[in-house]
Amino acid sequence: MIELAPSHGGQLRQISERFNIFSSQLIDFSANINPDGPPPAVLSTLRTRLEDVSMLTAYPDLEEVGLKQSIADYAGVHPKQLVVANGFIPLLESALRTLGVKRCLLPVPAFVEYRRSLARAGVEIEPHILSPGSNFRYDIHALVHGGHDAVLLANPQNPSGVLTTRDILLQFVSKCAERNIIVLLDEAFIDYAPLDSLTLDVEQFTNLIVFRSVTKFHGIPGLRVAYAVANEVSARALNETLPPWPITTLASCAVASALADQHFAERTRLHNDQRRAHLRTGLDALSIHAYPSAANFLLLHLPEHISADRFWRQMIVEHHMVLRDCSNYEALPSRHLRMAVRTAEENDKLVGAAAQLLPFCQRSQWA
Structure with a gap:
């Protein structure tokens, strides 16, 4: 039986049970929450x-x-x-x-x-x-x-x-x-x-x-x-x-x-703009297209030869990073995933993980 991805982001318990990984070991890019936490x-x-x-x-x-x-x-x-x-x-x-x-x-x-x-x-x-x-x-x-x-x-x-x-x-x-x-x-x-x-x-x-x-x-x-x-x-x-x-x-x-806390709001907007721009630059270098977002998340379009489902699963299994599976978005073409903008360090880790996976995808000819 094919296991479906959670219908919403942030469902780490389901991910933890499905892949047998402690939720504390997962980095959640699937929920668009301020990564710096509350004021x-x-x-x-x-x-x-x-x-x-x-x-x-x-x-x-x-x-x-x-x-x-x-x-x-x-x-x-x-x-x-x-x-x-x-x-x-x-x-x-x-x-x-x-x-x-x-x-x-x-x-x-x-x-x-x-x-x-x-x-x-x-x-x-x-x-x-x-x-x-x-x-x-x-x-x-x-x-x-x-x-x-x-x-x-x-x-x-x-x-x-x-x-x-x-x-x-x-x-x-x-x-x-x-x-x-x-x-x-x-x-x-x-x-x-x-x-x-x-x-x-x-x-x-x-x-x-x-x-x-x-x-x-x-x-x-x-x-x-x-x-x-x-x-x-x-x-x-x-x-x-x-x-x-x-x-x-x-x-x-x-x-x-x-x-x-007005200072918190101003700082959040500044940090998000900086992190999102840096993240897009890193993804562009991998030929992963990110749409021009004004929010704290990016919609990604993977290269033509990449399976979004396989990429999503391998990011969890190999790197413990959870992106948002987009297969339940109506009328959204294949090869799309969504990711939250997290801290600069976490965003860099994700780009590095994606860089490691993409060559393997090319060799394996995932489709």
């Missing part, structure tokens, strides 16, 4: 709060006033425009229910949970295939036309990391507004390019809902916090459809401390 204040906040037993014995704030204010200060929006939940999927499914979406245009390849969420909500899906030749960029004119009442897309795009500028997206949202099309915009990685976010435009465009993540950029995915930004009317409706107490008190406190 220092996160751990100190958690330790301090745990000394207060009420953090565990009292219910969380039902309206999450403190958390929403912290997010509002960070994103430059009003707390009444915010909806918070324990991850992106509950927010998306709340929006689909609240807005009564019937038919959604879905540019693919895309995050695999988009299609699953749309299907669970009973939404008819209209796939729109993006071209590798155009670096998976959105054609905003093509995305407007059709019989759909909503479009679900990401910026930066996932899995490519390619960024669509704010000006182009605003043109797109405006065209959609003229046709009563809802724009569901996933900005999970926009913290790496914050000037291109559309969070400030939700009151002007009532057809726009923006989804953002706290945990990836700030290195705290285990706390499960995400938020949506919408006009006040839509935000109120979305809040009413979510189950109560979606965020724990400890997660709320930790996230507030993370968002307050």
Whole structure:
């Protein structure tokens, strides 16, 4: 029986069991998490709060006033425009229910949970295939036309990391507004390019809902916090459809401390830009094509004679490095893998490991 790769990144337990390698020995390039870890204040906040037993014995704030204010200060929006939940999927499914979406245009390849969420909500899906030749960029004119009442897309795009500028997206949202099309915009990685976010435009465009993540950029995915930004009317409706107490008190406190560290955010963007550029240079030297990402990951296109599955497995077995298998990305051609941008030392190790594997691939004629 063929063993499939995990459907998401970061699943080291599955990898460990499949390849009989201790998870502590694996370097995880499959999950796009800040490799420097969370801001220092996160751990100190958690330790301090745990000394207060009420953090565990009292219910969380039902309206999450403190958390929403912290997010509002960070994103430059009003707390009444915010909806918070324990991850992106509950927010998306709340929006689909609240807005009564019937038919959604879905540019693919895309995050695999988009299609699953749309299907669970009973939404008819209209796939729109993006071209590798155009670096998976959105054609905003093509995305407007059709019989759909909503479009679900990401910026930066996932899995490519390619960024669509704010000006182009605003043109797109405006065209959609003229046709009563809802724009569901996933900005999970926009913290790496914050000037291109559309969070400030939700009151002007009532057809726009923006989804953002706290945990990836700030290195705290285990706390499960995400938020949506919408006009006040839509935000109120979305809040009413979510189950109560979606965020724990400890997660709320930790996230507030993370968002307050502006120096951490600036340093993270600088380091990521430097590391990603150096990594692309090393991969280019091996004839491994990396698409022009603005995020903390790269989508790789392997040379023609290389099997992505075999390369993925050999990187684990021989070098204990886990890349993101991309075989479950809809409409993504073969020979693609995705990798996170990690520390400079780890990135160099990956390039060195790939350099060792590629000649062997050529001799073995993997296909």
